[in-house]
Amino acid sequence: MKTMPLFGALLGSAALAATPALAQDTGTEPPPTEAPETAPPENSRPPATIDTDGDGVMDAWDQRGDGRPDTWDTDGDGAPDAFDQDGDGEPDPQ
Numbered sequence: 001m002k003t004m005p006l007f008g009a010l011l012g013s014a015a016l017a018a019t020p021a022l023a024q025d026t027g028t029e030p031p032p033t034e035a036p037e038t039a040p041p042e043n044s045r046p047p048a049t050i051d052t053d054g055d056g057v058m059d060a061w062d063q064r065g066d067g068r069p070d071t072w073d074t075d076g077d078g079a080p081d082a083f084d085q086d087g088d089g090e091p092d093p094q
Contacts, residue, residue: 059076
């Protein structure tokens with residue numbers, strides 16, 4: 001019996017079995033670096049989105065997402081200073 005074809009077949013089978021293992025990712029590459037998410041500064045707030053008095057200046061915020069203002073800037077400094085805690089759509093007395 002000739003052993004050369006037998007060894008050739010074994011060697012070919014071993015090469016075919018090892019090929020997928022060689023083609024797989026070995027995990028030695030570092031993961032891609034992404035920019036870390038930065039939090040906005042504590043004193044930053046989104047701009048007002050509702051004009052409640054019709055003067056063309058946005059002076060209220062809808063924080064509940066119901067389409068009605070629930071926070072107002074009454075003194076024009078850009079910071080909320082009147083709030084609607086009871087949900088009636090009007091600033092609460094201070």
